[in-house]
Amino acid sequence: MTTTTTTPEGIRPVTATRVLVLNSGSSSVKYQLLDMRDRSRLAVGLVERIGEETSRLVHTPPAGGAGKREQTGPIADHGAALKAVAAELAADGLGLDSPELAVIGHRVVHGGQKFTAPTLVTEEVMAEIERLVPVAPLHNPANISGIRTAQALRPDLPQVAVFDTAFHTTMPEYAARYAIDVATADAHRIRRYGFHGTSHAYVSRETARLLGRAPEDTNVIVLHLGNGASASAVRGGRCVDTSMGLTPLEGLVMGTRSGDIDPAVTFHLMRVAGMSADEIDVLLNKKSGMVGLCGDNDMREITRRMGEGDRQARLAFDIYIHRLKKYIGAYYAILGRVDAVAFTAGVGENAAAVREAAVDGLEELGLAVDGGLNAVRADEPRLISPAYARVAVAVVPTDEELEIATQAYALVTG
Ligand code: AMP
Secondary structure, three states: OOEEEEEOOEEEEEOOOEEEEEEEOOOOEEEEEEEOOOOEEEEEEEEEOOOOOOOEEEEEOOOOOOOOEEEEOOOOOHHHHHHHHHHHHHHOOOOOOOOOEEEEEEEEOOOOOOOOOOEEOOHHHHHHHHHOHHHOOOOHHHHHHHHHHHHHHOOOOOEEEEEOOHHHHHOOHHHHOOOOOHHHHHHOOOOOOOOOHHHHHHHHHHHHHHHOOOHHHOEEEEEEEOOOEEEEEEEOOEEEEEOOOOOOOOOOOOOOOOOOOOOHHHHHHHHHHOOOHHHHHHHHHHOOHHHHHHOOOOHHHHHHHHHOOOHHHHHHHHHHHHHHHHHHHHHHHHHOOOOEEEEEHHHHHHOHHHHHHHHOOOHHHOOOOOHHHHHOOOOOOEEOOOOOOOOEEEEOOOOHHHHHHHHHHHHHHO
């Protein structure tokens, strides 16, 4: 089928079916090339430690290809990284100059209140992403650099920004606002934005599909538990609350982030410990959470230590679960009716002990986990609740790249 679309060049038909997804971090670029005819992955890879002497590119070609390839050596910046990626893709006959490439989809972390949907990149859009740098100082500059690099490589191609915050822009004002002075909040754009939105959108929809229900008629609590972690309450396909806030620090206990704390902890530390704002930033974002509590942020290691009777690991696990339960309870109350609780991301998809503990004792809420089903390891979405449970408990692997590709492709093909 041939459809028309608006590109930087104007209106032209889109018959191409490939989408390149770029997730640019401050010193890394993750990429995937997908074919939207069957949503298959043609290539997957990662460039890390950009700007260092020991940059590394790991490229996995399409199935049946020559296998994973790796190169190390200095890669100066995002521009050089994307050129190296383009060379790897070209070696597999998947060059970025191919007419098969329809669009480049970019993960952009912060879209503020303005970007509620995937957006075709224009200079105006770039300026707005730039204006949001003060609320996402680590992420948005890297995303901007990724987009600029891709534009330089293929100026003729549409670039689409898919925002981590977009799915959460449906939160009602009473969920999005902090109870602080309105003028101060508005002057500095302080409100709850939420993150991991692409994952929450994808997983809530896939959960409805797993239940055989329409997303518009399904209420889901999504628990995205990775190294970063967030929960969301999704009513009829729309987010009504989420646990991350102005930044990804709020909410659940994470690998290295504290999640919710009394904000007075910050000025207390300034006054009594003489710590600077930057030092507290590092403490709460990098040295807290599971790593701060027990020295490890990998749930595999934490559960292994617990098995050996390690009390520090046990306490960290209990704190993690206690916070998770609070959010399940809170979002249950907000939704009123819950059809499913869905676990996703590294911990949510793999750590059966976390899933079991998180719903333990919640039978009165209709929540239970079947030990046998919970122990099964699989890549497919699956139910782990017993047949009698009123609320489904599901494991639904997230796929943010596929969601970005789907949204970007839909935008350019109409
Ligand atoms: P993500 O940020 O979604 O990639 O998740 C990464 C985290 O998932 C790691 O830090 C681990 O804590 C956790 N994880 C990954 N694999 C497993 C596993 N097999 N069992 C338990 N936790 C896991």
